[in-house]
Amino acid sequence: MYSGEHMGKTISEKIIGEHAGKEVSAGDIVVAGVDVTAVQDGTGPLAVQQLRKINLVEAKNPNRTILFIDHAAPSPNRDLSNAHNILRQFAKDTGVILSEVGEGVCHQRLVESYVKPGDILIGADSHTCTSGALGAFSTGMGSTDVAIGIALGKTWLRVPETFKINVTGKFQKGVYAKDLILHIIGMIGADGATYKALEFSGETIQNMTMSERFTLTNMAVEAGAKTGLVESDEVTRRYLKEMGREDEFRPIIADEDAVYERIIDIDASAIEPVISAPHTVDNVKSIKDLAGTKVDQVFIGTCTNGRLDDLEIAASVLKGKQRHPDTRLIVTPASKQVYIQAMEKGYIQTLVEAGAAVMAPGCGPCVGVHQGILANDEVCIATQNRNFKGRMGNPDSYIYLSSPATAAAAAVAGEIIDPREVL
Amino acid sequence: MKEPINGKAWKFGDDISTDLIAPGRYFHLRTNLPELAKHVLEDADPEFPSNVNPGDFVVAGRNFGLGSSREHAPTIIKLAGVNAVLAKSFARIFYRNAINVGLPVLICDTDKVDEGDELEVDLSAGIIKDITKGIEITFNPLPDVMIRILNDGGLASHIEKHGDFKLED
Numbered sequence: 062m063y064s065g066e067h068m069g070k071t072i073s074e075k076i077i078g079e080h081a082g083k084e085v086s087a088g089d090i091v092v093a094g095v096d097v098t099a100v101q102d103g104t105g106p107l108a109v110q111q112l113r114k115i116n117l118v119e120a121k122n123p124n125r126t127i128l129f130i131d132h133a134a135p136s137p138n139r140d141l142s143n144a145h146n147i148l149r150q151f152a153k154d155t156g157v158i159l160s161e162v163g164e165g166v167c168h169q170r171l172v173e174s175y176v177k178p179g180d181i182l183i184g185a186d187s188h189t190c191t192s193g194a195l196g197a198f199s200t201g202m203g204s205t206d207v208a209i210g211i212a213l214g215k216t217w218l219r220v221p222e223t224f225k226i227n228v229t230g231k232f233q234k235g236v237y238a239k240d241l242i243l244h245i246i247g248m249i250g251a252d253g254a255t256y257k258a259l260e261f262s263g264e265t266i267q268n269m270t271m272s273e274r275f276t277l278t279n280m281a282v283e284a285g286a287k288t289g290l291v292e293s294d295e296v297t298r299r300y301l302k303e304m305g306r307e308d309e310f311r312p313i314i315a316d317e318d319a320v321y322e323r324i325i326d327i328d329a330s331a332i333e334p335v336i337s338a339p340h341t342v343d344n345v346k347s348i349k350d351l352a353g354t355k356v357d358q359v360f361i362g363t364c365t366n367g368r369l370d371d372l373e374i375a376a377s378v379l380k381g382k383q384r385h386p387d388t389r390l391i392v393t394p395a396s397k398q399v400y401i402q403a404m405e406k407g408y409i410q411t412l413v414e415a416g417a418a419v420m421a422p423g424c425g426p427c428v429g430v431h432q433g434i435l436a437n438d439e440v441c442i443a444t445q446n447r448n449f450k451g452r453m454g455n456p457d458s459y460i461y462l463s464s465p466a467t468a469a470a471a472a473v474a475g476e477i478i479d480p481r482e483v484l
Numbered sequence: 485m486k487e488p489i490n491g492k493a494w495k496f497g498d499d500i501s502t503d504l505i506a507p508g509r510y511f512h513l514r515t516n517l518p519e520l521a522k523h524v525l526e527d528a529d530p531e532f533p534s535n536v537n538p539g540d541f542v543v544a545g546r547n548f549g550l551g552s553s554r555e556h557a558p559t560i561i562k563l564a565g566v567n568a569v570l571a572k573s574f575a576r577i578f579y580r581n582a583i584n585v586g587l588p589v590l591i592c593d594t595d596k597v598d599e600g601d602e603l604e605v606d607l608s609a610g611i612i613k614d615i616t617k618g619i620e621i622t623f624n625p626l627p628d629v630m631i632r633i634l635n636d637g638g639l640a641s642h643i644e645k646h647g648d649f650k651l652e653d
């Protein structure tokens with residue numbers, strides 16, 4: 062810094078700089094080391110094929126390379142069973158970690174067991190940005206990019222500009238992190254943050270649990286962002302401790318004078334329960350505008366909202382009640398750990414008694430491959446992150462996205478209602 | 485790069501997601517790309533997969549390829565014989581994947597192009613001619629890094645050739 066002027070760094074600039082071995086700023090293109098690489102059963106077989114094609118069947122960091130069988134788990138047909146075996150064989154050949162059927166959704170497993178503050182994670186799944194809530198730089202890429210990352214332990218990156226999302230104030234009753242992130246996406250649009258990093262900060266974020274923070278960073282990509290990030294703090298430390306890896310904690314914070322492309326201030330107390338209506342995530346509407354919409358299927362789960370607190374909220378809404386006779390209810394815990402804890406707390410019992418079909422940990426019906434494909438003209442309200450036409454396996458169906466409270470309330474009412482009426 | 489390429493425009497709107505390009509209900513075909521390619525973009529235009537001709541162009545609005553990271557999406561567009569995708573903007577992962585699999589993706593103003601227009605694209609000159617309309621449209625050149633990867637035939641070939649990333653001289 063010969064100019065004598067210190068340029069403050071964003072979280073992305075700090076982490077990428079550390080991994081590139083030099084100071085970097087937004088806009089720079091660098092080759093950077095990666096700590097964790099991951100693929101799933103939809104993208105992994107192609108990654109393996111690419112590596113076999115160029116004879117690079119090896120992993121630079123086998124202990125931090127994970128192949129997840131989660132999107133179609135257990136397998137619904139033989140093509141996918143064979144695809145799964147491509148991953149199993151690659152794990153045998155290279156010594157990388159295989160996350161089997163029943164262990165859970167990749168992003169949930171990554172935050173529970175593999176990613177720590179300050180890491181770079183690249184994953185062949187667009188919601189890889191979820192891990193950013195730990196103060197890691199995590200981003201989704203395609204099969205070939207991640208394949209090369211697995212083999213060489215590095216990747217090329219353009220250092221993103223950052224939008225700082227500064228959230229203050231307390232949520233009203235019935236409003237959750239999911240409503241906040243849907244509100245933000247509705248505000249900036251599905252391509253409003255393309256190529257950017259989103260840093261979530263402010264007192265509301267500081268007061269959030271890790272689970273709530275994961276809901277925010279998970280959906281950063283739905284605004285086009287490269288990643289979502291939260292500074293690591295005492296909440297992060299406690300979370301890592303619960304996961305049995307407190308020693309992996311490290312504070313990762315942005316400089317006070319970091320340069321942001323845009324600062325967006327949000328008053329959390331002014332947000333109402335919202336829903337993304339078909340067929341784009343940024344088609345965000347107030348619950349009032351949609352109340353009365355009949356619902357055929359409710360799905361509670363996924364990397365966005367399939368964690369313990371989400372199942373707790375759903376169980377509290379459904380306790381002692383029954384699903385509406387015309388409305389199916391599917392619940393999928395995001396991971397084995399979540400599933401076990403939800404059993405211990407009695408949430409699973411409550412949900413099953415209320416009429417839920419509980420699926421094995423994994424993606425469930427989120428990506429339209431199995432476990433709840435919609436019929437023509439059917440309507441689903443889901444706690445997932447996407448409602449694109451055809452997402453749940455049928456282009457002639459309609460998907461609404463909401464918080465677990467709103468979804469659970471719809472399961473009882475058989476139609477969209479304001480969750481505040483039942484909480 | 486290569487000679488100018490000619491073909492017909494297939495016009496699509498904004499926000500064409502990877503779920504529309506490579507639908508999740510064909511998840512099981514992901515290890516059988518030629519089969520998967522028979523369904524490319526069918527939820528956006530049912531005519532497309534059976535009537536697209538080698539050399540045609542996909543011409544779209546904003547945010548083409550948003551959604552999942554499935555590299556199968558640009559791969560099957562390429563397998564269907566499409567020469568290049570022209571759009572006002574692309575989602576980040578799709579853009580990167582397209583280059584990695586060797587599918588040119590061009591950012592330009594697509595408003596004036598209509599379905600069925602005859603196009604000629606000169607990748608190295610950065611010019612698109614709409615022969616039907618008699619107009620020229622320019623596009624932003626790709627970043628240098630991406631030109632290198634594209635010229636090597638995609639990322640896997642780039643690494644095979646150089647043994648590592650070789651993004652500058």
Ligand code: SF4
Nearest residue numbers: 166363364424427428
């Ligand atoms: S739960 Fe849905 S969004 Fe999350 S990784 Fe699985 S398919 Fe993708």
